[in-house]
Amino acid sequence: NRYVIPIKQEYRHAFPGIVHDTSASGSTLYIEPLAIVNANNDLQSARIEETREIERIFRRLTAKVQQQYTELYDSTLCVGQLEFIFAKAQLARQMKACRPAVSKTRQIKLIRARHPLIDAKYVVPNTIVLGGDYRILLITGSNTGGKTVSMKTLGLLVLMHQAGLFIPVEESSELPVFRDVFSDIGDEQDISQNLSTFSSHMKQLVYILKHCSPDDLILADELGSGTDPAEGSAIAIAILDSLYQKESYVMVTTHYNDLKNYAYNTPGIENGHVEFDTETLKPTYKLRIGSAGSSHAFSISERLGMPKSVLEKAKDLRSKAQDMDMEKVLTQLNAQAKKLDEEQAELTYRLKEARKLEDDLRREKDKVTSKRQDIIDASRRDAVDLKRSLRIEAEKIIRELKAQTKETLTDREKARAIEQARRAIQQISLPEAEKPHRDPIDRSQLKVGQQVFVNTLDSIGTVEDMGSKQLTVSLRGMTVRVKFSDVSAPYLDELKKEKQAEKKAAASSSYRPIRSSRVATELNIIGKTFSEALPDVERFLDQALAAGFSPVKIIHGKGSGALRRQIHAFLDDQPFVKKYQLDDVDGGGAGVTLVYF
Incomplete structure (x- = not known):
């Protein structure tokens, strides 16, 4: 922190000052001239004061922070939690993931599960079901077909779920909560520890067998591999049988036919396989549960460039093996299953399209029906208005006719003409609304x-x-x-x-009954003509019907009987009148009509 000047060694005595250092070769000295010693001292003092001031500021800030320690600590924890939540949400959106339901039946049901580390553009989704009728799933099929990826997908999604993360599956997926997840995947051979491929697998499996329980998930890749196939398959079957007795959830991969037969013949263990397209000689990475698969070693070797002569020799040797028939059967079964799945997918698509078309047609029909009904309702309203206006106009004409015919017609002829005109008006009918067709109930x-x-x-x-x-x-x-x-x-x-x-x-009921105290139970129309009495009779019957009175009396008098006959003819046309009859002698006899609703 002091300014110096580089001086050659031979000129050191010609340049007064303080020597602070030399170069690596010793030919150059770094001298502080005496003229700037005091200036350097002042500068160094200022630096020291600056350092002390910085420390003083830091101490003051630290004291203030110390006063708010609890609040700042809690805020830091909250910010960390929020950051973690947003990170999980962002990851879920990137993977188009969802939250699976916690299975009440402890069944694994991952619908269209995707490996979280494979690009979404290339990953092949698979449905993985484990639990219920079987707790051990044995995956077979070709190499490079996706057996290990399917197993890793299950393990990763289980761990993500139990870590509180959303997982890349469909909405209807379910997962239980496991106590532990054990895995034996990959080659753990180690020369320094004298561990071969087989011994490294056995070391892992021994640990799993000692510590697993019914609440654990176990993933084992290439069970029994790395040793003699006969001995390896026997050990693998024994391990599976032990895990079956412990009731753990197990998913294993293998190429051994003995294990395939064991899974076919043992309840609680299910076969599955990864598909292989024999036409393109490439795997489809589709996992299918319910049947075992072939390894397709010859097809894969051919695709990788194995000489044809070597392959022909291998196929000849393989044709002499005892389990060759089983390989043919498996190949045929898997081809049939693939064809059935494709047909099922096609039928599902067609059914979906048919239902969509049906919904569209139903909506269109509802629109047309609604529009048609609106037109009919509007026409009926217009017809009602027209009928009302016709009746008003007709009453006006009748009054004018009555006034004009006072001198030329008798009262009986005049009443008959008016009544005929009124009946003609009442016979104007409205079209009934068309009711939709209904199927009779069983x-x-x-x-x-x-x-x-x-x-x-x-x-x-x-x-x-x-x-x-x-x-x-x-x-x-x-x-x-x-x-x-x-x-x-x-x-x-x-x-x-x-x-x-x-x-x-x-x-809240909007019904308000008519107060019976305001409604009469009888109407006196003596001295009136039928046309004069008709509005009163209609109003009286409406009020009595609404009030619930039955029977009611219409007092029309005896006279010539013309008014009585006209009233009876009017009552015959009323749909709400159940019957009518003349009152007894004490009640008025032929001068009173009782009306029953």
Whole structure:
């Protein structure tokens, strides 16, 4: 931290100053001139003061931080947790992962699982199911076909799930929680420890057999390999049998046919294989559970460039082996299974397209029906308005006709003409709304408490009793008896509307009964003509019907009987009138009509 000047050795006495250092060769000296010694001292003092000031600032800041230690520590932990959560979320989005359900039946069900470290553009998703009817899954198939990748996929996804990470599977996937995950994958041979390939595998498997439990997952690659095939397959079967007794969840890979036969003949152990396309001589990396697969060593060797003469010799030797027939059967079975899967996928796609087309057609039909109904409703409203205006106009014409014919016609002829005109007006009918076609309900499927649509009443009701020919149906407070042919199955939208109407009615009823004190039970029209009395009669009947009175009296007097006959003819046209009759002698006799609703 002091400024110096490099001076050649021979000029050191000509340059007064303090020597601080020499060069590596010794020919150059680094001298601080006496003229700047004091300046260097001042500079060094300033540096020391600067260092002390920095320390003082740090101490003051440290003291302030110390006062907020707890808050800062907690904030740091929170920031770390948030950072970890966001990192997990970002990873889940990159992998298009989801959260699997925790299996209540302790079954592994990974739907379209993808290896998390393989590029999403190239990874082949596979469905892995383990548990339930079997707890040991034996994977066979060709080399480079994806057996080990499938096993690693299961192990990685289980560990990711138990670490709180989302995993790259479909939404309906399930995973249990394991106590431990044991794996024997890869070659752990070590010359320094005198471990061969086989002995390294055995060391791992011995440890697994000693420590595994029913709540553990065990992954073993190439079980029994690295030694004599006969002895290796025997040891592998014994290990699988021991793991089966311990009830652990196990996934192993192998090429041994003895293990394939063992899995076929042992309940609780299932075969699986990775596909190999014999036409392209390449693996498809598809895992198929339910059948064993061939190793396809000849096909792979041919693809890798093995001389044809060597392959022909190998095939000749292989054809003499005892288990050659099994290899042919496996090849044929796997080809058939692949073809069936492709056909199933095609059928599933076609069914999906057909359902989509059906939904589109149904929506279009609903739109057309709704539009058609809107047109019909609008036409009916116009017709009602037209009928109302016609009736008003007709009444006006009748009044004018009555005024004009006072002198030329008798009262009876005049009343007859007016009545004929009024009846012609009343006969104007409106088109009925077209009801949708309904399929009749199956009588054998009907039961008490079931909701049905009553065609004659255009409403939904609940079956209360079933007779031999009729049903008793409760319908919005009423109990009616209908024929079996008069009911049909309600549509879903009708059931929804019915529930909404019931909830709305239960929440707040808008019905207000007519106060009976304001409604008369009899009407006196003596002295009036039929045309003058008709509005009063209509209003009186409407109010009595709404108030629930039955019967009610219409007092029309005896006279010539013309008014009585006109009133009776009017009552014949009213659908809500059940019957009518003259009152007894004490009540008025022929001058009073009792009306029953």
